[in-house]
Amino acid sequence: MGKVFTLGTFDRFALKIGEGAFNGETIVSLMVMGIIVILSFVIYFVFRHLDPTKPEKGFALFIALFFEKIDNMANDLMGKKYDGFGGYIIGLTMYIGLCFLIALTGLPAPLTHLGVTLSIALCTFLLIHGNAARANKLSYFHRYIEPLPFLLPINLLSMWAPLLSLSLRLFGNALSGFTIMGVLYWALGKVSYSIFGGFIGCGLRSVLVAPIITPILHCYFDLFSGLIQTLIFIMLTMINVSLEDPDPNLV
Amino acid sequence: MNTIGAAIAVFTGFGSGIGEGLVVAKAMEGMARNPEVAGTLRTNMILGCALVETTGIYGLLIGILCLFVG
Numbered sequence: 001m002g003k004v005f006t007l008g009t010f011d012r013f014a015l016k017i018g019e020g021a022f023n024g025e026t027i028v029s030l031m032v033m034g035i036i037v038i039l040s041f042v043i044y045f046v047f048r049h050l051d052p053t054k055p056e057k058g059f060a061l062f063i064a065l066f067f068e069k070i071d072n073m074a075n076d077l078m079g080k081k082y083d084g085f086g087g088y089i090i091g092l093t094m095y096i097g098l099c100f101l102i103a104l105t106g107l108p109a110p111l112t113h114l115g116v117t118l119s120i121a122l123c124t125f126l127l128i129h130g131n132a133a134r135a136n137k138l139s140y141f142h143r144y145i146e147p148l149p150f151l152l153p154i155n156l157l158s159m160w161a162p163l164l165s166l167s168l169r170l171f172g173n174a175l176s177g178f179t180i181m182g183v184l185y186w187a188l189g190k191v192s193y194s195i196f197g198g199f200i201g202c203g204l205r206s207v208l209v210a211p212i213i214t215p216i217l218h219c220y221f222d223l224f225s226g227l228i229q230t231l232i233f234i235m236l237t238m239i240n241v242s243l244e245d246p247d248p249n250l251v
Numbered sequence: 252m253n254t255i256g257a258a259i260a261v262f263t264g265f266g267s268g269i270g271e272g273l274v275v276a277k278a279m280e281g282m283a284r285n286p287e288v289a290g291t292l293r294t295n296m297i298l299g300c301a302l303v304e305t306t307g308i309y310g311l312l313i314g315i316l317c318l319f320v321g
């Protein structure tokens with residue numbers, strides 16, 4: 001099994017702050033951020049020169065449909081009170097979706113680094129508690145002594161549950177897909193070597209079987225599972241933030 | 252020892268399998284009762300499946316951690 005892990009898969013579990021901070025996943029995550037920034041400018045200029053009297057087509061139509069869909073979803077789930085959240089949700093969708101998609105190019109998958117998923121979940125976590133404090137004013141602190149005052153330490157511990165569950169859900173999904181694909185590539189390399197090892201030169205003989213079998217699995221693990229996890233992450237974000245509202249029906 | 256730990260951790264798949272089966276069974280029932288909302292039900296079913304699957308994924312994660320890190 002040694003061959004699979006020469007990619008350095010499993011020395012990334014630690015949250016490295018300091019000298020090891022800029023490993024492959026962090027750099028790819030920064031690349032994704034760069035792509036999103038460039039895309040935002042492109043979208044801005046495309047929509048600035050658009051004629052509002054004609055219907056959009058092509059790229060503009062796709063972007064308009066995507067933004068409208070997610071904005072409507074945010075409005076439906078969170079109500080009019082959280083009107084400004086559409087931007088955050090769209091940014092989150094683009095970031096997580098692109099992080100899953102960029103792994104298809106062969107770059108290291110950013111979401112297999114716990115630091116990346118933990119920072120995304122931390123944004124949501126801060127939003128949850130910030131909005132709870134804003135909506136409930138001083139009675140926000142009452143939840144920590146909710147049934148009985150001596151349960152304060154337990155409540156303080158359970159405060160961190162959304163952070164852990166959000167980050168580990170994304171991390172576990174990305175990492176399990178990545179590990180299964182890694183093991184499969186290793187095994188198919190061996191199979192290919194045992195079939196073609198005798199009569200094909202050294203470069204090609206261990207990569208001939210994998211391209212036949214792996215694309216469909218990439219479709220499942222990266223595209224399907226990844227995009228569904230993106231949807232789940234944004235839905236949980238919206239639900240968790242809007243749950244803290246004391247009177248949610250008052251929109 | 253690590254291998255036994257990983258095997259125990261992967262047993263979380265038991266619960267998440269039952270849960271996912273319940274989700275799909277109820278969704279099928281709903282689809283059979285009124286087929287006109289089958290599209291919405293299917294979307295929500297896939298979403299619910301992915302949400303239920305999370306516990307299994309936690310187990311898999313701990314199994315991988317047991318095998319390769321600990």
